[in-house]
Amino acid sequence: MMILKCIAVDDEPLALKLVETFIQQTPFLELAASCDNAVEAMGLIREKQPDIVFLDINMPNLTGMELARLLQDTPGLMPKIVFTTAYNHYAIEGYKVNAVDYLLKPFSYEEFLRAANKILQITEESSNNFQPITADDEFIFLKVEYNWVRISLKDILYIESLKDYVKVHLDDSQKTVLSLISLKALEEKLPSSKFMRIHRSFIVSLDKISAISKHSVFIGKTEISVGEQYKEPFKTIVDKWLK
Numbered sequence: 232m233m234i235l236k237c238i239a240v241d242d243e244p245l246a247l248k249l250v251e252t253f254i255q256q257t258p259f260l261e262l263a264a265s266c267d268n269a270v271e272a273m274g275l276i277r278e279k280q281p282d283i284v285f286l287d288i289n290m291p292n293l294t295g296m297e298l299a300r301l302l303q304d305t306p307g308l309m310p311k312i313v314f315t316t317a318y319n320h321y322a323i324e325g326y327k328v329n330a331v332d333y334l335l336k337p338f339s340y341e342e343f344l345r346a347a348n349k350i351l352q353i354t355e356e357s358s359n360n361f362q363p364i365t366a367d368d369e370f371i372f373l374k375v376e377y378n379w380v381r382i383s384l385k386d387i388l389y390i391e392s393l394k395d396y397v398k399v400h401l402d403d404s405q406k407t408v409l410s411l412i413s414l415k416a417l418e419e420k421l422p423s424s425k426f427m428r429i430h431r432s433f434i435v436s437l438d439k440i441s442a443i444s445k446h447s448v449f450i451g452k453t454e455i456s457v458g459e460q461y462k463e464p465f466k467t468i469v470d471k472w473l474k
Contacts, residue, residue: 233355235347238279239265240272240295241287241315246336250285250315253343259351269293273301281310283350285334288316299330311350349395352411371420373399373410380408384425388450390417390434400453402439429465430458443469 237254239262241247247265254262263279266272269286270293276284288295295314302309317336331353332346355374372379382399391398392414399408410417418428428434433455435448442449447456457465 233351234259234261235282235351235354236261236263236279237283237285238263238272238275238281238310239285240267240269240290240298241285242267242290243287246287246315250343253340254285256340257344257347260347269295269298272298276302276310277308280308282354283311283313283347285313285315288314289318311353313346313350345395348411352395352413373408373412373417375408375410380410382408384422384436385438387426387436388439389436389453389455390414390426392432427461427465427468429461430456431460437468 237260239247239250239254241250244267247267251262251265254260260283263281264275266275267290269290272284272286273293275281286295286298295316299312299314302312312330313332313334314330315334315336315338331350334342334346369385370381370383372381374380382401386401388400388402391400393409395411395413397410397412397414397417399410401407414428414432414434418426418434421434425438426434426436429448435450435455439450440448441451444454447454449455
């Protein structure tokens with residue numbers, strides 16, 4: 232199992248202790264260090280090279296947001312950041328410094344674990360470094376629980392996004408496969424000549440489309456809407472079909 236090193240930073244002792252406890256009870260996380268201010272955190276990040284920093288925003292002298300900007304401007308020193316704060320108005324600013332997630336205090340272990348799992352997924356996808364599948368390839372491997380499952384491209388009807396997972400619908404008596412990967416990451420691996428994203432939550436197999444209406448496609452009896460931002464590229468495909 233991949234282990235991710237973490238640093239917890241918070242000037243509130245109880246909040247810091249809670250994050251430390253959550254890290255320690257999560258099997259794939261390791262607490263490398265913790266501290267109560269962003270200045271000390273900068274030195275610890277340089278020394279420990281953590282994968283994740285759970286970072287409070289409102290701290291004296293140097294705020295968590297200011298630390299995140301410093302890290303962003305330091306080549307080779309940008310761990311994944313999860314902001315922890317009692318104020319929700321920092322969310323947009325947090326995404327400007329590429330924060331992976333944003334935990335609003337008081338947060339539960341379930342919320343903490345969801346953020347940690349998101350980073351584990353991103354890290355695993357990066358380390359696996361799979362090459363995109365080409366039009367000549369006939370299958371893909373997807374991680375399903377603790378196994379890598381081989382799926383034939385010709386069997387895929389459509390792919391549905393379920394938050395951090397995708398559900399792959401197969402042409403095999405309503406069979407589906409659930410895999411921990413984002414729809415965007417999977418889209419980048421699939422051959423564009425065979426698959427197309429037509430909605431923020433759906434990728435379809437072009438060969439499996441059985442009918443087209445003004446605003447949707449049909450794969451068998453399943454109707455899938457074409458999202459507004461995907462209508463023009465999809466229209467280009469349809470125009471070629473109807474020539």
